[in-house]
Amino acid sequence: MKKRETIFLSPPCMHASERRMVKEAFDSNYITAGGPMVARFEREMEARTGIPHAAAVSAGTAALSLAYRELGVGRGDIVFCSDLTFIASIGPAIHAGAKPVFIDSNPATWCIDPALLEEALFDAQKRGKIPKCVTVVDLYGQCCDYDAIEAICARYGVPLLVDAAEAFGATYKTRSAGDAGFAGVLSFNGNKIMTTSGGGMLLSRDAAVIERARKRSQQSREEKPWYEHVEIGHNYRLGNVNAAIGLGQLAHFDAMLEKKRRIFARYDRELAGLMQEMPEASYGRCSRWLSVFLLDDGGRVMPLIDSLAKEAIEARPVWKPMHLQPCFKGCKCYGGAVSERLFAHGVCLPSGAGLTAPQQSRVIRSVKRILHEQ
Numbered sequence: 001m002k003k004r005e006t007i008f009l010s011p012p013c014m015h016a017s018e019r020r021m022v023k024e025a026f027d028s029n030y031i032t033a034g035g036p037m038v039a040r041f042e043r044e045m046e047a048r049t050g051i052p053h054a055a056a057v058s059a060g061t062a063a064l065s066l067a068y069r070e071l072g073v074g075r076g077d078i079v080f081c082s083d084l085t086f087i088a089s090i091g092p093a094i095h096a097g098a099k100p101v102f103i104d105s106n107p108a109t110w111c112i113d114p115a116l117l118e119e120a121l122f123d124a125q126k127r128g129k130i131p132k133c134v135t136v137v138d139l140y141g142q143c144c145d146y147d148a149i150e151a152i153c154a155r156y157g158v159p160l161l162v163d164a165a166e167a168f169g170a171t172y173k174t175r176s177a178g179d180a181g182f183a184g185v186l187s188f189n190g191n192k193i194m195t196t197s198g199g200g201m202l203l204s205r206d207a208a209v210i211e212r213a214r215k216r217s218q219q220s221r222e223e224k225p226w227y228e229h230v231e232i233g234h235n236y237r238l239g240n241v242n243a244a245i246g247l248g249q250l251a252h253f254d255a256m257l258e259k260k261r262r263i264f265a266r267y268d269r270e271l272a273g274l275m276q277e278m279p280e281a282s283y284g285r286c287s288r289w290l291s292v293f294l295l296d297d298g299g300r301v302m303p304l305i306d307s308l309a310k311e312a313i314e315a316r317p318v319w320k321p322m323h324l325q326p327c328f329k330g331c332k333c334y335g336g337a338v339s340e341r342l343f344a345h346g347v348c349l350p351s352g353a354g355l356t357a358p359q360q361s362r363v364i365r366s367v368k369r370i371l372h373e374q
């Protein structure tokens with residue numbers, strides 16, 4: 001029997017331009033961390049996002065780590081973070097010795113609920129335990145309510161970090177995803193809308209923040225002929241070959257973004273009545289990094305995902321909220337019922353920018369049949 005081709009959740013979507021740029025990197029022999037294509041990639045991302053300063057690093061997690069480092073997050077500090085996210089949003093702060101407090105989602109956006117954030121900050125002020133940082137996550141390509149969150153953080157004098165790892169291409173009003181607070185983070189790992197194989201970026205309107213992050217990403221080496229270090233840095237710089245892939249991907253970014261939105265719109269149309277779509281906030285445009293839907297009956301989510309897997313179709317549940325993670329047992333969470341419901345009822349369907357119409361038809365047919373048979 002012919003083996004069925006696997007349809008992955010969000011695989012890379014490559015073109016001739018990436019190959020051409022990688023060849024150019026090879027021909028120049030800059031097979032290094034850093035290099036001319038890294039600088040070029042940074043300038044193109046600055047132009048594309050409208051955020052004037054960018055440091056390209058080896059992962060979104062590395063960018064988050066540099067952001068926490070910039071704020072001096074350390075032992076005993078508290079960091080507030082969106083509850084519904086991937087662990088990398090808070091992981092580097094925990095490594096630095098901080099304690100998390102999680103804040104639930106708003107059901108209308110699935111992103112952090114500004115009212116709960118305000119409540120948590122009010123409590124924190126009363127107890128004299130203001131967090132060192134508030135980290136908000138642009139979930140599945142949907143921006144948080146930047147204006148509301150910035151105003152709240154400003155009232156309490158707390159720096160805001162935007163984890164826009166999943167949201168390159170999304171907008172909040174006229175701003176790009178990540179363009180809020182003191183800095184924003186993007187990820188270019190292999191499942192993101194655009195990839196550098198592995199990579200990430202810290203972006204900011206503050207040139208000094210990015211200058212320090214770039215230096216720290218290269219072992220904090222001073223400008224001396226010998227190796228001189230006033231502080232201890234990291235080895236986080238993006239590789240030149242990775243940046244070459246990124247430059248090749250950027251040439252196709254608009255088309256890939258458009259494709260993601262079309263994939264979502266087709267699922268939404270053809271699965272109407274069976275599933276409820278992740279809402280799009282009125283203040284911006286979601287990138288639809290992943291096409292995410294809710295089933296009325298949460299008990300059908302895992303059987304659906306398992307049955308799809310048997311048909312070589314990769315689907316996943318929504319992120320498991322941080323407050324339910326064993327490693328965060330006992331950590332405080334404001335709310336939690338919304339993220340729990342989204343986790344229990346949510347399913348992410350194959351959404352790669354390279355997904356063909358016949359492949360998507362196959363996914364839709366399988367979903368309909370499985371849900372009918374269940």
Ligand SMILES: Cc1ncc(COP(=O)(O)O)c(C=O)c1O
Binds near residue numbers: 058166188
């Ligand atoms: C919300 C969020 N934050 C951070 C990251 C970490 O990015 P990376 O995998 O590039 O380290 C990811 C994705 O992987 C993510 O989804």
